Amino acid sequence: MKEQTESKKVFFVTLGCQMNVYDSEVLKGILTQKGYSATSKPEEASLIIVNTCSVREHAEVRAIGRLNELSRYKLENPEVKLAVIGCMAQRLGEKFLKEVPALDLILGTEELFKLPDYLEEKGEKPIVALSFSEPREIGSLPLRKNKFSSFVAISKGCENFCSYCIVPYVRGPEKNRKVSEIIREVQCLTESGCKEVSLIGQNVNSYKDDGNDFADLLKEVSRTDIQRIRFMTSHPKDLSPKLIDAMSDLDKICKHLHLPLQSGSDKVLERMNRKYNALDYLRLVESVKDKVESLSLTTDLIVGFPGETDEDFQKTLEMVQRIEFDSAFMFKYSPREGTQAFLLVDDVANEVKLERLQTLIELQKAISQKKNKGMIGRTEEVLIDGKSKRDKASWKGKGRSNKTVIISKGTDDRNLLGEIVKVKITDADSFTLFGEIEGSVGSPDPTER
Numbered sequence: 001m002k003e004q005t006e007s008k009k010v011f012f013v014t015l016g017c018q019m020n021v022y023d024s025e026v027l028k029g030i031l032t033q034k035g036y037s038a039t040s041k042p043e044e045a046s047l048i049i050v051n052t053c054s055v056r057e058h059a060e061v062r063a064i065g066r067l068n069e070l071s072r073y074k075l076e077n078p079e080v081k082l083a084v085i086g087c088m089a090q091r092l093g094e095k096f097l098k099e100v101p102a103l104d105l106i107l108g109t110e111e112l113f114k115l116p117d118y119l120e121e122k123g124e125k126p127i128v129a130l131s132f133s134e135p136r137e138i139g140s141l142p143l144r145k146n147k148f149s150s151f152v153a154i155s156k157g158c159e160n161f162c163s164y165c166i167v168p169y170v171r172g173p174e175k176n177r178k179v180s181e182i183i184r185e186v187q188c189l190t191e192s193g194c195k196e197v198s199l200i201g202q203n204v205n206s207y208k209d210d211g212n213d214f215a216d217l218l219k220e221v222s223r224t225d226i227q228r229i230r231f232m233t234s235h236p237k238d239l240s241p242k243l244i245d246a247m248s249d250l251d252k253i254c255k256h257l258h259l260p261l262q263s264g265s266d267k268v269l270e271r272m273n274r275k276y277n278a279l280d281y282l283r284l285v286e287s288v289k290d291k292v293e294s295l296s297l298t299t300d301l302i303v304g305f306p307g308e309t310d311e312d313f314q315k316t317l318e319m320v321q322r323i324e325f326d327s328a329f330m331f332k333y334s335p336r337e338g339t340q341a342f343l344l345v346d347d348v349a350n351e352v353k354l355e356r357l358q359t360l361i362e363l364q365k366a367i368s369q370k371k372n373k374g375m376i377g378r379t380e381e382v383l384i385d386g387k388s389k390r391d392k393a394s395w396k397g398k399g400r401s402n403k404t405v406i407i408s409k410g411t412d413d414r415n416l417l418g419e420i421v422k423v424k425i426t427d428a429d430s431f432t433l434f435g436e437i438e439g440s441v442g443s444p445d446p447t448e449r
């Protein structure tokens, strides 16, 4: 019996976006039902799984390195199964064996939940499964790493075909889950102590199910017992006035919008196939800021897209300066085989890309610092999700703005894990807010009485 428990340990590595984190959590839940338990030590695992990302070349290089490093556990014990799942498995398929010969399973983005079934198949050859089947419904509560805040996928795939992006090819066309299924998952999470859900999808605001759009879905989720709702990612072309109204009217929705701009140059935006121009984006931001009080706005930006001139890059800097995002994910363009942009000449020299990226990061860092310092003196409602990594005597959590807040414990020795507390912001840097708990937890703010 002991031997069997020991032999059913799974070691996970998850690379990439929130969707991968979600997929890994769901798969962990499925494997738990099959008798596996997760381990943080690869040497004691009988199953090793690497969930991969294909969005940039760098992520792929990292995945291959990690898989080859982990291959040694299989070479030491041939009973160990080594699996690669997700976007890169979907993209490379059998070709993955040239990079990592020790692989037993290569499962694409919609085959990965069937991993336990494939494990039961007998045979010498590695299993490669890449079909885009019907998405599997999650019948029971998947295991969640952070019990208090969980991702809930509302859709999979994408059909926007931004010219630089591999996602539509590795995740297939957009498939939306049913409102009723999403609500069931949210309720299930709430019953297990979850306080906050993040509704995720490549383009959440193009969500549709049986006459319901994303704003309707948000209203439905708001009616559950969940306390806070986040969502990402939104595409500017699908951000409707109805959604903006829902954001402003529904109290449970955190006032944070992640709205990728990608570039400030119309010429580049057109070649990226983003379907909006800089002016459209500016107008959209104005209308959201007008309606949604204390909006926290974040974005994604790419530098060095084919044909991007110094002038184009200046336009990106000008937009960033003008809009003042709270924070941004900033990337150097990475050519991805199979995409439309791969056919364009990658003519911006690597040093120029790096230089532009550095300039952009510095500008954004200064803006983030200014915006965060502007929050000093304000009160944030923070969901505490753990201890600060740097200072174990402090709690950490996220405010409604989606910013990380470090809260000094002082002499307060209560266990506040999973609690939503009011925190007075006392200091800030470019990445983090610092604060102190205001009044008693759970009791109304004395100033509101």
Ligand code: SAM
Pocket: 017, 055, 056, 158, 164, 165, 166, 167, 201, 202, 203, 233, 235, 260, 262, 300, 301, 302, 331, 332, 333, 334, 335, 336
């Ligand atoms: N669906 C989301 C969206 O439209 O913003 C996110 C998808 S993608 C995984 C996240 C970000 O990666 C994109 O917004 C884009 O900025 C960046 N990205 C995608 N493909 C890229 C590429 N080939 N090179 C550099 N950055 C890329």
Ligand code: SF4
Pocket: 158, 159, 160, 161, 162, 165, 166, 167, 168, 202, 203, 235
């Ligand atoms: Fe990629 Fe564009 Fe789809 Fe986002 S919206 S996943 S960037 S194709």
